Amino acid sequence: MSTVVPPASAPRVGDLALRCNGLQRYLGHGEGRVHVLKGVSFEARRGQVYAIVGPSGCGKSTLLYLLGLLDQPDGGEIEINGQPMSNSDDFARTAARGAHIGFVFQFHFLMLEFTALENVMMPMRKLGRLTPAEMEARARSLLDSVGLGAKTHRLGTQLSGGEQQRVAVARALANQPSIILADEPTGNLDVKNSALVFDLLTRLAKDNGQAVILVTHNPEIAQRCDVTRPMRDGLFV
Amino acid sequence: MSPNLRIAFRFLTAKKRAMLMSLSCTVLGVGLFIVTQATTSGFEEFFVRTLLGTDGAMRIEDRKQSTLQSMEAAGGTGAHILQREGVKYIEGVEEPQLIKDAVRNFANVRGVSAVLRGNVQVTSPFKTEDAQIFGIKLDEHRLVSELERKITTPGGLGKFLESTSAVLMGRVLADRLQLSVNDSISVSARGETRRYHVAGIYESGSRDIDKTRIYLDLGEARSLLRRPTGATFVQISLHEPNRARQDAAHMEDVLGHSVRPWQEREKEWLSVFRALRVSSAITVTVFTLIASLAMFNTLAMIVLEKTKDIAILRSMGYERRDITQIFLWQAAIVLAIGALLGGLFGATVTWGVSMVPLPINTLFKTQTFIVSWSVWHYVQAIATAVVMVMVASLVPARRAARLEPGDIVRGTAQ
Numbered sequence A: 001m002s003t004v005v006p007p008a009s010a011p012r013v014g015d016l017a018l019r020c021n022g023l024q025r026y027l028g029h030g031e032g033r034v035h036v037l038k039g040v041s042f043e044a045r046r047g048q049v050y051a052i053v054g055p056s057g058c059g060k061s062t063l064l065y066l067l068g069l070l071d072q073p074d075g076g077e078i079e080i081n082g083q084p085m086s087n088s089d090d091f092a093r094t095a096a097r098g099a100h101i102g103f104v105f106q107f108h109f110l111m112l113e114f115t116a117l118e119n120v121m122m123p124m125r126k127l128g129r130l131t132p133a134e135m136e137a138r139a140r141s142l143l144d145s146v147g148l149g150a151k152t153h154r155l156g157t158q159l160s161g162g163e164q165q166r167v168a169v170a171r172a173l174a175n176q177p178s179i180i181l182a183d184e185p186t187g188n189l190d191v192k193n194s195a196l197v198f199d200l201l202t203r204l205a206k207d208n209g210q211a212v213i214l215v216t217h218n219p220e221i222a223q224r225c226d227v228t229r230p231m232r233d234g235l236f237v
Numbered sequence B: 001m002s003p004n005l006r007i008a009f010r011f012l013t014a015k016k017r018a019m020l021m022s023l024s025c026t027v028l029g030v031g032l033f034i035v036t037q038a039t040t041s042g043f044e045e046f047f048v049r050t051l052l053g054t055d056g057a058m059r060i061e062d063r064k065q066s067t068l069q070s071m072e073a074a075g076g077t078g079a080h081i082l083q084r085e086g087v088k089y090i091e092g093v094e095e096p097q098l099i100k101d102a103v104r105n106f107a108n109v110r111g112v113s114a115v116l117r118g119n120v121q122v123t124s125p126f127k128t129e130d131a132q133i134f135g136i137k138l139d140e141h142r143l144v145s146e147l148e149r150k151i152t153t154p155g156g157l158g159k160f161l162e163s164t165s166a167v168l169m170g171r172v173l174a175d176r177l178q179l180s181v182n183d184s185i186s187v188s189a190r191g192e193t194r195r196y197h198v199a200g201i202y203e204s205g206s207r208d209i210d211k212t213r214i215y216l217d218l219g220e221a222r223s224l225l226r227r228p229t230g231a232t233f234v235q236i237s238l239h240e241p242n243r244a245r246q247d248a249a250h251m252e253d254v255l256g257h258s259v260r261p262w263q264e265r266e267k268e269w270l271s272v273f274r275a276l277r278v279s280s281a282i283t284v285t286v287f288t289l290i291a292s293l294a295m296f297n298t299l300a301m302i303v304l305e306k307t308k309d310i311a312i313l314r315s316m317g318y319e320r321r322d323i324t325q326i327f328l329w330q331a332a333i334v335l336a337i338g339a340l341l342g343g344l345f346g347a348t349v350t351w352g353v354s355m356v357p358l359p360i361n362t363l364f365k366t367q368t369f370i371v372s373w374s375v376w377h378y379v380q381a382i383a384t385a386v387v388m389v390m391v392a393s394l395v396p397a398r399r400a401a402r403l404e405p406g407d408i409v410r411g412t413a414q
């Protein structure tokens, strides 16, 4: 409980935001136990956009969960903004998620009983850095920037898959995290909206000095990233 | 509103069926608890009120006899000597005035009345019945019984006070002898017969009393029964009838007479009521357990349906304890609404039951089902619901908090 997470303030482009070294992850039990990540090392700097590409099943999502502190590695180290996280307790990892990491899941993105606006405000309410009025203003502007300004009061169930995905992107940006991890954030989107979301993420990386790491199957998007890391069978190649 | 409460509220309103299920469990649990309490204690309280209103909270009878004195007494006076649990007693109270003065010093005592009792035969123009004369001083006896309120004939006690040849008779006895107010009767005791008139007819509520007791002025009773001094017993009413046992024990030490509190006097019936209470307590407990099991089940289901949301919340920085809180809030909301509705439901059913016709005319007299209205039944029911719901929700809530977000998103959470 003692680990204090420093605020994500004073970001300097080029600073190391995230670093992992020799990450190992096994999944499943007994006969079905699979060595999914076989010692992955990776670095992400502020202001840069990274693409992780690779065939289906190579371990991209698994890696992203580890980097997002949603899962714990069987071996290796993770550092978030210079803080070692591999051995930290749940409380410290949760705090780091709230303050430093914005996560976009590959599937199921939203809390469906809540409106788009409420979904985007959810992380801000937990962090509590802004007043309710500021939270709402920020959530509206984020939804605006993903092209959903007119649908802020729609419930999750009343949004299409692609719209849900864009709300999820807006939500990942809510607390101005220094690290944005997005698992195929453009997977369900048409060309126009893919471009919208990708441009938004790139602009944030450049303007706010955030590190953006995204998994994508779209070669065009991968090509436009600052760094592309191809992955195969649990290892970067 | 705190974020967690807000989320809890939305989860609940979105899952209307699960919410209604757990809500109805709580409402039924609380309501049934209240109704059972109200109906079980209703008859008992009414019975106790009836018996306190007729025979008072306690009676002082029979003087305790020290061994030395008992030899003397046995040789001389011819008084009855009783033996109970190794202690010898002389029947009756020999010095009622002394006893009354001493008893009045006890703080809890409301009224004291000396009563002289004797067996008689009552004859009306119609027939003759056995009965018991209770010689009383009305101004004293008023304070230890509800005789005044139990007179059903017009004029109340007024006519009784006018003359020493006036008697008060129980309804059952009066009916058997086919008597009404102002009718004459002759009463025989120890070979002597005197004429009296009926000044009032009472209904005590207890059939046994109403078919035997005739109240008469104490002075007249002494003369009729040829007992110029002493009393059969001294009847006492208390401000706090529930303290009768302690007070009786204390008085027994101080006065040297046996003092019987109402709890001991009516032991048999009270134990019947106690058995009744135990059996309904068992019913309520079983129902409460079933209701909380259903509650547990529903909450566990809500948690299962919400695992994805848990993963999303956790990924945004919500802590384990936030997750616990969210699910406990849901239980608390259900509990609050359930307690309120359950209370109303319980009160409504209790009222409905109190309207059910149920003529009883033996131990006590009533036309309808007797219920008891006590705020404590509601407090107890809600307290039980709080404990049960919190216990039932704690396990699912903690389970929810333990889920690892990584396991949830991979679908391997269990």
Ligand SMILES: Nc1ncnc2c1ncn2[C@@H]1O[C@H](COP(=O)(O)OP(=O)(O)OP(=O)(O)O)[C@@H](O)[C@H]1O
Pocket: A027, A028, A029, A032, A033, A034, A036, A055, A056, A057, A058, A059, A060, A061, A062, A063, A106, B410, B412
């Ligand atoms: N619970 C599990 N038990 C065993 N193996 C698992 C389990 N979950 C995932 N895997 C395996 O781990 C590997 C990596 O899965 P992961 O989801 O990281 O792939 P991915 O690269 O994200 O694929 P995609 O592009 O299809 O999303 C896969 O081969 C998968 O079969």
Ligand SMILES: [Mg+2]
Pocket: A060, A061, A062, A106, A183
């Ligand atoms: Mg994947």
